[in-house]
Every structure is written in structure tokens, then in C-alpha cells.
Amino acid sequence: MLSKNQIKLIKSLGQKKYRQQLNLFTVEGVKGINEFLKSNYKLQTLFTTASVFETESHLVQDITEVELKKITALKNPNTALAIFEMPQQRLPSNKGLKIALDAIRDPGNLGTIIRLCDWYGVQDLICSTTTVDCYNTKVVQATMGSLTRVNVTYLNLESYLETTKLPVFGTFMSGETIYTSNLPEEGVIVLGNEANGISKSVEDLVLRKITIPQFGTSATTESLNVANAGAIVLSEFRRRSIEK
């Protein structure tokens, strides 16, 4: 049975403030929870309506469907909700290809970008402190477990770009076209905010401005979705590394 305090705790983890105070976050659904269980993330408590998990039993608490409905953030909850501990932040390595986000606000976009990094073997995702929290419930759900395999770090983006020895690329409406410019195997690719793109202070630290050429005859499309732009650019960087 769920106690009032447990319900209160879980509800509070819907807010960034409490996640950070308590160093805890929630994951829902059998598939997602299993991805976190087999990773280095540390389980605090697992609430489930069915005995389908292989983990330390003293951390598992059986609940009813009615109780699950009280704690879920989903419209259609799926079997279980788990509380995990947030890992300590690990600084990005100084080699390889990285993605950096300048004030991405939409949880779905961040989740999709984390999946994308996982697919293309980008180990570090660097986020400005103005980017949505990766432990936000919607982000965690959208990552489909990829969050366990990508190191997401929140830091002062300007300071990071100033000090990194890797070449810094930024996606803009105009710049070198990605299809024909020389793209190295290592570097930081900056993606900007959904509405405003890359901020002026970050733009000043970009070494090479790159762009995705538009093929429509109308040429009035304002922009691609940021996760889509990231997908196209990352694909092109990785394609070059095979070509070599």
C-alpha cells in the first residue's frame, strides 16, 4: 500500500526544484524501467502492479492499479513507476563528436536529441543551464532508455565553448552548406533554441557556421524542427567519417 508521504514525494518529483533537492527522479513503464535497472543508475524504490522485474526485492513495492493512477504522470500508465537516484554530473570528455544545446525548451525535443546521440554514438550531450532538465518526466519518457547511455551535462555553455579545444560548429539559417563543407571527426555541434536559434553570446564562440540547404521552391519555410536539424547535421558528420 502507498503511504500519503510516498504519493507526496512522487508528485513532488514532477518539479525540477524537488528533483534537485532530493536527487531523485521517476521513470515509468516496464521497458523504460528495465533500461535503467540494467544501467549504472541506482534504484531507490520500484512501485509495480505486476511481478515482472528482476531486481532486489526489498526495493520493490506492490501497488494496485488504482494506486498507480494516483502517482503516474502519464495518461495511460503502464504497470510500474520507479524512483531512481540522479548520478553525479560527469564533465564531457575532450575528444570525439559532441552536441551542445543552447536553451532547448521542449521536453520532447530534448528526449529525441538524446535518442539521436545514442544512435550516432555521441557520448556527451552538453546543455546550457537554460535547457530543459533531462530528468523531467516527459524527457525521460521520450528518451526510451537512451538517457542511460548518453552523458548529459548542464553547464555554462559560453565558458565551455570558450575553453574546449574542439572546433565549435553552429547551425544557422545561412553558413557553409553541410553537404559540401569539410566536416571533421571531432567537434562540438551547437543547436539553438526552438524560437530564437543560437543566442548572440554563443554565436560569438562558434568557429564555423553551418547550414542545411533548403530545397523547396517557395523558400519560405522558417526553420526545421531543432531535433530534425540535429539529426540531419549529425548524420552528415558521421557519414563523412565512413567515407574517409
Place this chain on the structure above:
Amino acid sequence: MLSKNQIKLIKSLGQKKYRQQLNLFTVEGVKGINEFLKSNYKLQTLFTTASVFETESHLVQDITEVELKKITALKNPNTALAIFEMPQQRLPSNKGLKIALDAIRDPGNLGTIIRLCDWYGVQDLICSTTTVDCYNTKVVQATMGSLTRVNVTYLNLESYLETTKLPVFGTFMSGETIYTSNLPEEGVIVLGNEANGISKSVEDLVLRKITIPQFGTSATTESLNVANAGAIVLSEFRRRSIEK
């Protein structure tokens, strides 16, 4: 002032059933509405809290902020809501590059894919009848006006693929890698459902199975987001057309 019947009508347009009965749909926000006003779409009524639109004044009705809140589907409504007429469905042309969707369910994904088609000059987007309605409020908002420039057609996908003379490509977890296989300038690229991919009956009609190679060492990522996969594949098709 808004009448009760007007409020009822607008609310009803949140449902596909009523949109199809009445042949009407809604668009919100100044930017989005302006894109539809300058397109071939026919305005029925424009409700606005500010005189910022250049259009036939007998179709414009001033409303208050309080009234806007009664009819909006958004958390933060922006100035205006317009009702437009749905255009008659136009069959896809028999040339060029096309995207076909097999049961895409998420409005955000469909909206993003419509923007993508617009960016890459894909004039026809073919949707299975099981794909989410492109006049769904969330889809219209996510397209950022691109819906006015892409011809979206709902039809029996199997029949279409059976009869088209264009080569049919489908994205799968295994197949020819997009980076090295020969990609023509014309064809239909099929993208599958978010959870289940391309259905068996559609798979049987695919001429060439293509795949996006995975670069992660873990190789456990299940899939990319469908709009991201579409972005990567479409980018690669278009890149080849410049290379030639």
C-alpha cells in the same frame, strides 16, 4: 461578442468527426493564421483580440481576451483563432520524391514531418488512413504554416503503393545502408508507425529496404524517432541529387 453556437462550433472542431462533417478546421496565433491567409486556403471566420490582420473585414470578428480563452486549444493563446475551410483532397503527382506514412499516430511527429517535406521540397505527403489527421489542432500548430505548402493526401496506402510507378523505399532496422546505396531522384519513401514500424502488408510492397547505420558502441538503441529518421533519409536523398 462570441455566441454560444460559435463557441460550440469551435470546440467541436477539436474532433476529427466534426472537422470532416463541417469541412472546417482551426488555426491559432498571428503567424500561423497569416501563413494560411496568404495561401489558397479559404477563411471562414477570424476571431481576434487585436486588429493586426489584412483580410476581408466582414470575416473578422473582434473578441476579448476572456473570449479567446474560451475557444483556444492552447495553454497560452496568442491574439487570434481562425476557422478555415479544408481544401478538396488532391491526388499526389506521379513524379518527384514523396514521403508516405504508415500509421503515424503522434500529432507532433506528423507536424514535424510536414515541415521537413516543405524544407526539402517534397510536394506530396501520402498518409495511410490510419495516420493522425493533418487538420488536428496540434498538427496544424506544429507545422508552422508548412501545411499550406505541402499536399497531404489520405488514402489506402497499400493500393497507392501497388499502383505507383515510382520505386518504393521503406525504412527498416536492417537493409541497404542509406550512405552507400544508390538513391534515385524520384521515389516514395515509406516511414512506419512509432511503435510497430512498417506493417507487414506495406512491407510486402516495398521494393528496397533501407536503413540508417547505427554508430553507438552499445548498439542497443531500439530506434530513432520517426521524424528524425525521415529527416536523415530525406537529407541523404536530396544530397545525392546535388552530387550528380
